[in-house]
Structure formats: C-alpha cells, structure tokens
Amino acid sequence: MKITASPRSPEERKRDVLARLERELDIWVASADADGVPCLVPLWFLWDGQAVWLSTRATNPTGRNLTDGRRTRLAFADTRDVVLVDGEATAFTAQDVPAAAVGAFRAKYGWDPREDRAPYSFFRVRPVRVQAWHEVHELPQRHLMRDGTWVV
Template structure:
C-alpha cells in the first residue's frame, strides 16, 4: 500500500461498509472506523442489521467516500471480546472524541482483516485526468 493510501486510512472520517443480508441483498452504510496495525476497527450496535449480517457472513467490502481517488477493500470481519484495548480506545478517542470503552449503545467491536485491495485514480468531476 502506498503512503498516500495509508495516510487516508488514518485520517478519513467515514468509510462505507457493505455486508450481506440473509436474502442476499447488500446492506451499505457509512461508519466511523480506525485503521490500526493493518486492520480496520468499527464500533457497532450488537442488535444492528450490520451485526446480524456479520454473524451470518463475515465477508465485507469497505470503500472510502472519495469517488475520484478510489480505495476499496474486501475483507473478513470478526467481533472482538470486551474490553477494548486502551491503545485502540485512545485512537477512537483522538479521532472522534468517542470513548468506545464507556459507550453502552455501541457495544460490539469489529475487526476487519483485508483480503484484497482495489485502488485507482479517476478524473475530476468534469472528466479530466485519471490514471
């Protein structure tokens, strides 16, 4: 992974998470995330559609919001046991001013290990440029 992509994963606020519903339809939502030690970390609600989908099928896709400098990741999700590590909690605190360790609503920590990356640079809104 190049340094620009790594930097974006550290600093971008949201990422789109795609999971699969029981009937096969995709479920796509923006979520907060942390990129740490080569993995994604998300805090979600244990009763959410995302959590139900991940319990059935841990395969996911993630995409940064930018449609010109595209970063897409396919990966495998696992739920991590509580409590969250102090170091990871501090990263969430610094990035979002969110203390995941004390949040009773968002009670499930998900770790996603990348399996495949897709990246490219497209043109601007007028169709100029691209690689």
C-alpha cells in the same frame, strides 16, 4: 485529477491509500445478511497499521452481518479517488475488545463506544484485497493487495 494526467505508480497509490486510512474519519461499510440482502452505511473507523477497526451497535444490520458473515467491503466516499478494501471481520464484544482499539477510538473521536447506553460491538477488518485508482487510465494496475499481501 484529469484523465490526461499520468497514472500514479502502484507504490504511490499504496502510499495514498495508507495516508487516507490514517486521516479519513468515515468509511462506507458494505455487508449482506444470510439471504444476500445488502446493507451499506458510513461508520467512523480507525486504522492500526494492519487492520481497520469499526464499532456499531450489535443489533443493527451491519453489526449482525459482520458478526454472522464476517466479510465486508469498505470504501471511501470520493468517486474520483477510489479505494476499495475487501476484508474479513472479527467481532469483539465491549468486554473483550483490545484496550488499544478503544483507546484509539477515544483519541481519534473523543468517544468510547462502550460508554454508550446501547450495546456496541467492535470489528477488526483484516484487508484481503485492496484496489485503488483515479479514473479509467489507472484501472490496469488497481490491485495493490491480493490474498492479504501487498503486491507493491
């Protein structure tokens, strides 16, 4: 993408974001503890059409932060094709996670976190705000979702 290229329309950006949510394997997960100490890790994820599902050990910083703080920012690794998703996380134990989420993890990655020796939690992240842009010329129309509603 060159800065001289025409900006994508908001509708095109939304399509691109949804396509990435379907095809990407990893997403950066940012969280913070009660003291504001940040934590940033890449995790496998899946998109169910409404929310992002994550799974991580309940005892690691991300697991604790998402359980306690419930807020997160998700991002893909590409700095020239930025996607930021601010969301609210709901924690699920291995016992109460919906079967569809576990089945989707198994289908996408060949892995069921519940079968790991260490206890894993699951987190459903409902997007509240989504931004997407290529370079500075797309910044003015970067907001695709606000207050949990797509604006395009």
